Amino acid sequence: MTKTLRRPFLEHCDNPRDVRNALRLVGYFLGWAVVYTGASQLIKRELVPAGPISWFLAVLATLAGVVVIIAYARFLRQADELQRTIQLQALAIAFGGTFFGIAAYEVFERIGAPRLDIGDVSLAMAFLYTITVLANTWRYR
Amino acid sequence: MKNRLKVLRAERDWTQAELARRLEVSRQTVNAVETGKYDPSLPLAFKIAQTFGQPIEAIFHPDGQGE
Numbered sequence: 001m002t003k004t005l006r007r008p009f010l011e012h013c014d015n016p017r018d019v020r021n022a023l024r025l026v027g028y029f030l031g032w033a034v035v036y037t038g039a040s041q042l043i044k045r046e047l048v049p050a051g052p053i054s055w056f057l058a059v060l061a062t063l064a065g066v067v068v069i070i071a072y073a074r075f076l077r078q079a080d081e082l083q084r085t086i087q088l089q090a091l092a093i094a095f096g097g098t099f100f101g102i103a104a105y106e107v108f109e110r111i112g113a114p115r116l117d118i119g120d121v122s123l124a125m126a127f128l129y130t131i132t133v134l135a136n137t138w139r140y141r
Numbered sequence: 142m143k144n145r146l147k148v149l150r151a152e153r154d155w156t157q158a159e160l161a162r163r164l165e166v167s168r169q170t171v172n173a174v175e176t177g178k179y180d181p182s183l184p185l186a187f188k189i190a191q192t193f194g195q196p197i198e199a200i201f202h203p204d205g206q207g208e
Contacts, residue, residue, distance in 0.1 A: 018167060080165075080166040080167050080170050081166070081170065081181070081182050082166070082167065082169060082170040082173055082179055083167065083169075083170075085179070137169075139178065140169060140170075140172075140173040140178055140179055141172070
């Protein structure tokens with residue numbers, strides 16, 4: 001892996017074990033993205049008949065999410081203490097920011113703002129998490 | 142909290158990566174501790190002290206106290 005690719009995304013990865021941990025997590029996440037998007041699109045475009053197959057795809061997408069959570073917990077256990085601090089701050093900002101953001105937006109909805117989609121909430125959470133990880137990686141570089 | 146990590150490391154001619162390997166942490170962590178951006182946990186502070194063969198108080202000082 002080149003130095004360019006390592007920074008800032010894999011700044012904390014100085015040894016093969018850390019690189020493996022980070023890449024394994026990315027792999028699981030990409031796997032989830034493929035399963036989730038595939039299942040979601042197949043059901044949305046009605047390419048599979050409603051019934052057991054649709055339910056199977058929905059359960060499959062859910063299970064893929066559970067696998068990512070387990071992989072993330074494993075990643076945290078194997079990460080060093082600074083990386084755990086960075087991750088904790090990112091999770092706190094993502095959760096807190098989204099929670100209070102939703103609460104605030106609910107007031108705007110009552111005065112006519114467009115209704116919030118759950119997909120937008122997920123995107124906002126992912127955005128806050130990513131920005132905080134990058135900012136803290138830069139801060140502790 | 143201030144520390145003498147950089148001086149102690151230089152005395153032994155170790156790179157940050159070498160110290161990180163000995164402490165089993167990332168180079169980023171060693172750099173953050175050295176520059177005072179991050180205060181290590183007690184277990185890591187003990188490990189640092191053990192690695193340099195000195196008591197913790199000889200390496201780490203609260204802000205405002207002598208180095």
